[in-house]
Amino acid sequence: MQRTNFSEMACSIARTLDVIGEPWSPLILRDIWVGFSRFEQLQADLGISRKVLTERLNHLVDRGVLERRPYDQRPRYEYVLTDRGRELLDVLMVMVAWGDKWLAGQAGPPVLYRHHACGEISHVDLACAHCGKPMHADDIDILPGPGAAA
Amino acid sequence: MQRTNFSEMACSIARTLDVIGEPWSPLILRDIWVGFSRFEQLQADLGISRKVLTERLNHLVDRGVLERRPYDQRPRYEYVLTDRGRELLDVLMVMVAWGDKWLAGQAGPPVLYRHHACGEISHVDLACAHCGKPMHADDIDILPGPGAAA
DNA sequence: TGTTGGAGTTCCTTTAGGGAACCCCAAACG
DNA sequence: CGTTTGGGGTTCCCTAAAGGAACTCCAACA
Numbered sequence: 041m042q043r044t045n046f047s048e049m050a051c052s053i054a055r056t057l058d059v060i061g062e063p064w065s066p067l068i069l070r071d072i073w074v075g076f077s078r079f080e081q082l083q084a085d086l087g088i089s090r091k092v093l094t095e096r097l098n099h100l101v102d103r104g105v106l107e108r109r110p111y112d113q114r115p116r117y118e119y120v121l122t123d124r125g126r127e128l129l130d131v132l133m134v135m136v137a138w139g140d141k142w143l144a145g146q147a148g149p150p151v152l153y154r155h156h157a158c159g160e161i162s163h164v165d166l167a168c169a170h171c172g173k174p175m176h177a178d179d180i181d182i183l184p185g186p187g188a189a190a
Numbered sequence: 191m192q193r194t195n196f197s198e199m200a201c202s203i204a205r206t207l208d209v210i211g212e213p214w215s216p217l218i219l220r221d222i223w224v225g226f227s228r229f230e231q232l233q234a235d236l237g238i239s240r241k242v243l244t245e246r247l248n249h250l251v252d253r254g255v256l257e258r259r260p261y262d263q264r265p266r267y268e269y270v271l272t273d274r275g276r277e278l279l280d281v282l283m284v285m286v287a288w289g290d291k292w293l294a295g296q297a298g299p300p301v302l303y304r305h306h307a308c309g310e311i312s313h314v315d316l317a318c319a320h321c322g323k324p325m326h327a328d329d330i331d332i333l334p335g336p337g338a339a340a
Numbered sequence: 341t342g343t344t345g346g347a348g349t350t351c352c353t354t355t356a357g358g359g360a361a362c363c364c365c366a367a368a369c370g
Numbered sequence: 371c372g373t374t375t376g377g378g379g380t381t382c383c384c385t386a387a388a389g390g391a392a393c394t395c396c397a398a399c400a
Contacts, residue, residue: 043213043357043386044237050300052289053220053282059293061213063193063388070203073327079347087194089389094348104292114397116346124292129327130316132203134284137319139202142254142274143209148336150200156329158321166280167317169287171308177223177279179306186298193355193388213357229378239358244379264366266377 050189056131059103064088065096066132069121072106073129077118100125130164137163200339206281209253214238215246216282219271222256223279227268250275280314287313 047058060066067086076082083093097119100106105125111118121129133153140149140163155162168175197208210216217236226232233243247269250256255275261268271279283303290299290313305312318325 046217051217051220052286052293052300053216055293056285056289057213057216061216063207063211066203066207066211067196067201070201074332080345083347089391090348091350091390092388095387112346112397114346115348115395116397126327127288127291131281131284131288133316133325133327134281135206136202138277138281139206141277143202143205144337150202150335150337150339152333152335153325153330154333155318155320155323155325156331157323157325158318160318160320161333162318162320162325164316164325165319166283166314167322168305168308168310168312169315170305170310170312172317172322173305173307175283175303175305175307175312175314177276177283180303181306182224183302183304183311185300185302187294187300189300230376233378239360240379241359241381242357245356262366262377264377265364265379266366 050187059100059105060128060131062096062099064092065100066135068093068096068100069105069125069128070132072119072121072125073132077120078111079117079119082119133164134166137165200337209250209255210278210281212246212249214242215250216285218243218246218250219255219275219278220282222269222271222275223282227270229267229269232269283314284316287315 045058046054046061049055060069064086068082071082071085076085079093079097082088083090086093097106097108101108101119104122105128106119107122108117108119110116136151136153144150152161153163154160166175167173195208196204196211199205210219214236218232221232221235226235229243229247232238233240236243247256247258251258251269254272255278256269257272258267258269260266286301294300302311303313304310316325317323
């Protein structure tokens with residue numbers, strides 16, 4: 041194997057990278073999120089090579105993030121997010137928050153999020169799933185878990 | 191250019207991928223986060239090619255995510271996270287939450303987070319930076335922002 | 341019977357990752 | 371004062387993966 045296989049590492053970051061770490065994969069998920077669900081649409085919107093798009097879609101389906109399903113009697117297929125896939129969008133939303141803050145420059149963010157609950161233009165922040173208070177890298181201790189390597 | 195340049199796209203996901211989207215980059219940040227700061231340490235811990243490690247470190251320094259600084263009179267350097275870099279760890283923490291949930295299997299998560307504020311073993315969740323309520327992909331409308339493409 | 345459009349394959353070129361060997365430099369050692 | 375050691379990289383070769391254009395297949399439709 042030429043490119044290192046991350047899936048065997050005892051690290052959830054590495055394992056997640058095995059799913060969405062290849063070039064284009066997060067952008068494919070973004071496109072499907074916003075409504076581009078068919079091969080031709082994705083190819084045209086992203087400008088990705090058809091060969092690579094095929095590989096990425098197959099990989100995402102294999103990993104259970106996308107489902108390929110027919111939408112016509114003719115051999116036509118669309119790609120839809122599974123539950124796993126929809127939860128992966130969390131990763132993208134945090135990338136958006138970071139990119140908006142540090143890379144958007146003068147022009148400002150390319151897209152805005154309006155939060156249904158409060159109606160405001162906003163962005164995501166990280167909170168503790170247990171107590172709800174802010175939870176960032178400096179707010180935690182890292183401990184070995186049950187699945188730690190030997 | 192052979193691999194497509196994501197940095198020019200009007201998309202904060204694509205721009206963030208230009209910074210940390212190459213193979214190994216998130217794992218390098220993880221390692222620096224947990225205390226591996228020197229070239230030899232990173233190379234040994236990750237098992238990454240020295241050539242690629244050099245390229246990645248230079249790229250991350252160029253993008254302002256890491257700072258390379260001497261730690262000795264001898265030509266010895268360590269890599270430390272900048273503010274930008276520390277905020278990128280948010281992305282990694284969300285990847286951990288997803289990987290722990292969907293990929294850890296029987297063995298359970300390789301590492302655990304203990305939240306300082308509440309003292310509990312927990313993980314991150316996404317909240318609205320404005321109102322504090324949960325904020326996931328289905329809880330928002332996406333609107334064009336000032337930096338949208340023409 | 342021919343054309344169209346979606347959904348891929350195939351094939352070729354170029355680049356980037358893997359890996360081993362090599363290099364430079366400033367202590368520290370004998 | 372010549373040699374070893376260790377950190378921090380370069381260089382080089384080989385293979386795999388990205389880009390891109392052309393080609394294929396198939397079921398409607400004209």
